[in-house]
Amino acid sequence: MTSCSSLSSFNLHRSTVTNRHVIISSTVKTADGNNNGTSSSSSNIRDEARRNRSTSKNPFSAKYVPFNAPPDSTESYSLDEIIYRSKSGGLLDVEHDIEALRNHDGAYWRQLFDSRIGKTKWPYGSGVWSKKEWVLPQIDDDDIVSAFEGNSNLFWAERFGKEFLGMNDLWVKHCGISHTGSFKDLGMTVLVSQVNRLRKMNLPVVGVGCASTGDTSAALSAYCAAAGIPSIVILPADKISMAQLVQPIANGSFVLSIDTDFDGCMKLIKEITLELPIYLANSLNSLRLEGQKTAAIEILQQFNWEVPDWVIVPGGNLGNIYAFYKGFKMCYELGLVDRMPRLVCAQAANANPLYLHYKAGWKDFKPVKADATFASAIQIGDPVSIDRAVYALKNCDGIVEEATEEELMDAMAQADSTGMFVCPHTGVALTALFKLRNRGVIAPTDRTVVVSTAHGLKFSQAKIDYHSKAIPDMACRFSNPPVEVKADFGAVMDVLKGYLGSKAL
Numbered sequence: 001m002t003s004c005s006s007l008s009s010f011n012l013h014r015s016t017v018t019n020r021h022v023i024i025s026s027t028v029k030t031a032d033g034n035n036n037g038t039s040s041s042s043s044n045i046r047d048e049a050r051r052n053r054s055t056s057k058n059p060f061s062a063k064y065v066p067f068n069a070p071p072d073s074t075e076s077y078s079l080d081e082i083i084y085r086s087k088s089g090g091l092l093d094v095e096h097d098i099e100a101l102r103n104h105d106g107a108y109w110r111q112l113f114d115s116r117i118g119k120t121k122w123p124y125g126s127g128v129w130s131k132k133e134w135v136l137p138q139i140d141d142d143d144i145v146s147a148f149e150g151n152s153n154l155f156w157a158e159r160f161g162k163e164f165l166g167m168n169d170l171w172v173k174h175c176g177i178s179h180t181g182s183f184k185d186l187g188m189t190v191l192v193s194q195v196n197r198l199r200k201m202n203l204p205v206v207g208v209g210c211a212s213t214g215d216t217s218a219a220l221s222a223y224c225a226a227a228g229i230p231s232i233v234i235l236p237a238d239k240i241s242m243a244q245l246v247q248p249i250a251n252g253s254f255v256l257s258i259d260t261d262f263d264g265c266m267k268l269i270k271e272i273t274l275e276l277p278i279y280l281a282n283s284l285n286s287l288r289l290e291g292q293k294t295a296a297i298e299i300l301q302q303f304n305w306e307v308p309d310w311v312i313v314p315g316g317n318l319g320n321i322y323a324f325y326k327g328f329k330m331c332y333e334l335g336l337v338d339r340m341p342r343l344v345c346a347q348a349a350n351a352n353p354l355y356l357h358y359k360a361g362w363k364d365f366k367p368v369k370a371d372a373t374f375a376s377a378i379q380i381g382d383p384v385s386i387d388r389a390v391y392a393l394k395n396c397d398g399i400v401e402e403a404t405e406e407e408l409m410d411a412m413a414q415a416d417s418t419g420m421f422v423c424p425h426t427g428v429a430l431t432a433l434f435k436l437r438n439r440g441v442i443a444p445t446d447r448t449v450v451v452s453t454a455h456g457l458k459f460s461q462a463k464i465d466y467h468s469k470a471i472p473d474m475a476c477r478f479s480n481p482p483v484e485v486k487a488d489f490g491a492v493m494d495v496l497k498g499y500l501g502s503k504a505l
């Protein structure tokens with residue numbers, strides 16, 4: 001399955017999936033055609049959304065512009081164009097018609113967003129699409145591909161805060177308790193929905209491709225599978241664990257295993273997408289950030305539109321830190337809240353180009369060679385969104401921190417010991433919190449949110465290694481290995497008495 005396959009099997013796979021897509025769409029058309037406003041047993045939430053479609057003109061719109069363009073720039077592109085970079089080769093940004101959104105006050109938007117939470121009404125049951133007017137205002141509800149992602153738990157880390165930090169207002173935003181187990185779902189629902197729209201407009205998109213190993217490929221394959229769109233995932237051979245592979249395999253992606261490293265895969269997918277009509281889903285794609293920014297809006301909403309003092313986000317390619325900034329900024333600009341939180345970006349010390357750049361006073365950014373880290377999703381030395389991250393941090397009095405392997409694994413284990421089950425990336429963010437508390441930058445009463453980016457179950461091997469003290473040069477201070485004991489009542493009692501001590505007497 002993971003070995004390089006011949007071109008003929010590639011074509012075979014692609015046409016099979018395409019046929020399935022055609023069958024699905026024609027079924028939908030029939031259901032639509034039969035529908036005269038009466039609810040039939042075949043009616044579903046998508047049909048209902050179609051019936052309720054407003055006929056009045058949609059006042060909201062968005063377009064691509066060059067990221068941080070000078071005020072006199074006129075360069076812009078429709079979101080229906082297939083374009084990843086600006087004319088000068090820079091990043092793009094999705095720019096909303098803020099004046100149109102401003103025709104409603106903050107109270108209107110707060111009430112609208114609040115009214116959509118926790119329902120199944122298509123597509124607003126999603127935490128992303130409940131903010132549709134701020135995400136992709138012009139897409140038909142019918143074109144949206146959603147797994148009702150978002151609306152993730154904002155967990156009050158009561159015991160962790162009290163015991164380890166002396167804090168009483170500490171929260172963990174569990175973005176990884178999600179459809180495919182990471183926050184990447186928030187962006188991928190937007191990207192795949194837009195691709196679905198382009199395909200329905202008969203634009204030549206035969207599939208979507210990416211060159212990621214972990215969470216991006218998992219999210220891409222699930223959303224494409226839900227919509228019947230072929231997805232192609234390019235992975236470096238022998239550098240991928242089964243756990244990282246199994247999601248795209250199970251979701252029917254065409255998985256290519258290539259004898260190179262990540263950068264080699266990235267180069268190949270870029271070359272491939274120049275030759276074949278495959279949409280590129282990698283992290284420079286600005287559509288994904290529109291979905292990711294809704295996690296920031298959701299945090300404000302969950303605090304009843306009160307602004308936390310600090311939000312700490314682990315960063316690798318650095319799209320997410322900018323997405324959080326953008327979400328908070330829009331809420332501030334449109335009057336939903338009255339200030340901005342301060343953002344902290346947390347990096348692994350083994351992959352810390354942003355940290356070094358921050359420490360050097362934002363002078364002369366230099367990429368680094370990233371070393372292996374347990375926080376594998378942020379093992380990136382030359383982040384695509386460096387400009388976005390610097391812009392975000394400069395504009396909210398932001399801070400960058402780093403975490404060594406031992407620090408991040410200890411922090412993860414400490415969080416787990418208070419009832420969470422977090423990923424190593426969350427351990428990086430928690431380490432940043434420890435350091436900023438110790439230096440007195442974050443006060444004990446500051447309302448602080450730590451963003452957890454993936455589900456801990458995706459990283460069980462790292463936890464097993466830690467708890468069995470199998471990591472070279474790491475004390476694993478908080479490990480809790482199982483006690484091996486004979487199947488004998490006396491032996492078990494001895495062990496239990498030793499554990500319970502005087503409490504058992």
Ligand SMILES: *Cc1c(COP(=O)(O)O)cnc(C)c1O
Binds near residue numbers: 216321453
């Ligand atoms: C992608 C990812 C990140 C990093 O996000 P960036 O936008 O690349 O900074 C962090 N944690 C997890 C679990 C991820 O999958």
